[in-house]
Each structure stands twice: as structure tokens, then as C-alpha cells.
Amino acid sequence: MWSTLADLFVHGSIWSLLAVGGMNATLADIQRYAVDTRHWVTGEQFVTFFSITQAAPGPNGMAVALIGFQAAGLSGALVSTIAKILPSSLMAYFVSAWVERRQDSRIVAAVRKGLAPVTVGLLVSAAYVFARETDVNVSRALCTLVCAAVAYRSKLNPIYLVAASALLGLAGVFG
Amino acid sequence: MTAPTAASSSEMTTPGAPPVPTSFALFKAFFFIGLTGFGGVLPWARRMLVERLGWLTSREFAELLPLAQLLPGPNVANIATVLGRQYRGAKGAAVAVFALYLAPTIITIGIGYAYARWGHAPVTAHLFAGLMPAATGLVIATVLKLVTSLPRGVASIVLVAATFISIALMKIPLLIVLAVLGPLGTITMLRRAQKD
Numbered sequence: 178m179w180s181t182l183a184d185l186f187v188h189g190s191i192w193s194l195l196a197v198g199g200m201n202a203t204l205a206d207i208q209r210y211a212v213d214t215r216h217w218v219t220g221e222q223f224v225t226f227f228s229i230t231q232a233a234p235g236p237n238g239m240a241v242a243l244i245g246f247q248a249a250g251l252s253g254a255l256v257s258t259i260a261k262i263l264p265s266s267l268m269a270y271f272v273s274a275w276v277e278r279r280q281d282s283r284i285v286a287a288v289r290k291g292l293a294p295v296t297v298g299l300l301v302s303a304a305y306v307f308a309r310e311t312d313v314n315v316s317r318a319l320c321t322l323v324c325a326a327v328a329y330r331s332k333l334n335p336i337y338l339v340a341a342s343a344l345l346g347l348a349g350v351f352g
Numbered sequence: 353m354t355a356p357t358a359a360s361s362s363e364m365t366t367p368g369a370p371p372v373p374t375s376f377a378l379f380k381a382f383f384f385i386g387l388t389g390f391g392g393v394l395p396w397a398r399r400m401l402v403e404r405l406g407w408l409t410s411r412e413f414a415e416l417l418p419l420a421q422l423l424p425g426p427n428v429a430n431i432a433t434v435l436g437r438q439y440r441g442a443k444g445a446a447v448a449v450f451a452l453y454l455a456p457t458i459i460t461i462g463i464g465y466a467y468a469r470w471g472h473a474p475v476t477a478h479l480f481a482g483l484m485p486a487a488t489g490l491v492i493a494t495v496l497k498l499v500t501s502l503p504r505g506v507a508s509i510v511l512v513a514a515t516f517i518s519i520a521l522m523k524i525p526l527l528i529v530l531a532v533l534g535p536l537g538t539i540t541m542l543r544r545a546q547k548d
Contacts, residue, residue: 346482
């Protein structure tokens, strides 16, 4: 029990600090550890949890709380949530103060530009892991493509896409 | 429609010296941002901070974004930390971040209990099957948007490919991948900046 909580805290903190360009960048690594290594959740549960928390209010990445819940109940959910929030917030607190003091931000700009392609690579990995788990039949793959195209081309609030897709699911379209 | 006008007129009456929000005001603002952020919190945060409260101008919000995006963690959590710190120091940052996560944490834990109880019923299985394609599609859309914003060149393509291969295909831990590719990317971009 305690070792699971410690594990959740340590890895939650790592993901918190490595979430360059948002929490989605860490999804493929969370999948690797929580599904493949620790078997806290199945591959399908992992994508399901992410999908549910995307439909719920709040910042990205609350899915780690559900993974923690699955691994160690309520205390697991709380530990995962704190581990997700605390390290990155402390870093934001001190780094933003440091950046404000020095106006010459050539290094900050270089780090930002240098990390941008890595962030994209991480998101491509997340998309790959998700598509492998989600698109097990033609109707799901089609819906994925339509959602991707609409979200890319229009400024529609994504919550409408989530709602429409959920209704199709309830109607039994995706098997 | 009235909120933005009210905010901009109050800015005009107190030039250069807007009142600093109290910790309680920070709590209220970020509690509601956390509660209302369906489908991406950032637009809601902008609506609240710029249009309704007038704490930031459109431009100040836009200037805050690059740093919030560079720092790890959700962008909106970083905005909460930075604004809280600027207005009320460490206490303000703690209050803003706590308020932002309060409602989502309670809701997520509620979902955890609901999933444990009803997660395997046929109706919820259908619902989840419906949510998954949308979630996947939204991640793909984010990728497409970011790819088009990358600086052109071989370096970008190589970095994207190297990251994908090491994370998704070779399953190397993220910590190691970032420790190698992060500095590599930064040095590449620093060199390019020096050439220009």
C-alpha cells in the first residue's frame, strides 16, 4: 500500500515536471508505466480515463487521479493529484520570478524553440498510443478522423465534439 | 457584452494603478475557472481574467502565455501560479492553484467512485466507446496545429522523429528522452540564432 503510494507520488512528480507543453506530452510515458510496467490499469481503461476527464471540467491531466484511484483507492487519487500539481507549480513559481528579473531572455527563447519539436514528438506518440487503443473498428476510426478534422479546421468548442461522439456511442454505433 | 466595456472603462478611470486583487478574489476567480473549463480551460481563463474581471489586458494575457506554455504542467495552472505570485506572493500562488484544482479534484474522485460501481455496465461501456474517438481526434488535432507552427528545417523533423521513435516505439522512459533531446534541441536552436 505505502509502496504503491510512494510509487504514485514519485512518478506523478516526474510527469508533473516533464510535462513540457502541457500534460498531454506525458501521456505515452504514463501509458508505458501505468499500463505496461505496473498494470494499474488496462490499455483501454487508460484511454477511457483520459476521455472521461477531458469531458469533465478542469485542467488537463486529471486522468492521473483516476489511475491513482484504480491503483490505491481514495488515497491513491489524492496522492496522484498532489504529485501532479505541486512540483510543476513550485517550478512555475520560482522560474517565472527568475525570468521576470532578467529581461534578456535569449536562453528562454532558445529553450522554448528547442523543446517545441520534442513536444510535438511527444504528442505524436500520445496520438499513436491512443489511436492504437481506440480505433479497433472502422466506425471508431472514421469518428476519430472527423473529430480531428473539425477540431483542426474550426474554432468550435471541443466539448460539442465530445458530446456528439458520446451520443453516437450511446446509440451503439461503435460496438 | 457589458462586462468587457465595464472592465475597459474602469481601466481608463484608474490609469496605471488598478487595485491589486485580494487572496479571496484570487480564490473566487480560479475556483470558477476550474469549475467551468469544459473542453479546454484556457479560453475560460481568458474570458474570466481579461473580459469579466479586467485584471489583465488582452495583450498582457498573450504575453503571459509563452512562459506558461514553456513551464511544465497545465498552462492554466501556471497562469494561476504566476498571477497569484504577482498579486499576493507565495500565499496568493498557493490560494490560486488550490482554488483552481478544488472542484476538478472533487469531481474526478466522484467519477472514480462512479466508475468502480457502474464502470462495467453496458450503458457506460457504450458511453466510453463514444468518448474515446473524440479524445483521440482532439489529440490528433493538437498535433496538426503544433506541426504547422514549428520552425521549418531538417532539425525540427529529426527531433520530432527521434522523440516519437524513442517514446512510442522503443518505450524509453520520458526522463531519459528529455534529458538527451531537450539540451540537443536547445543547442541546435541557439546555434541557429547565432548564425542569423
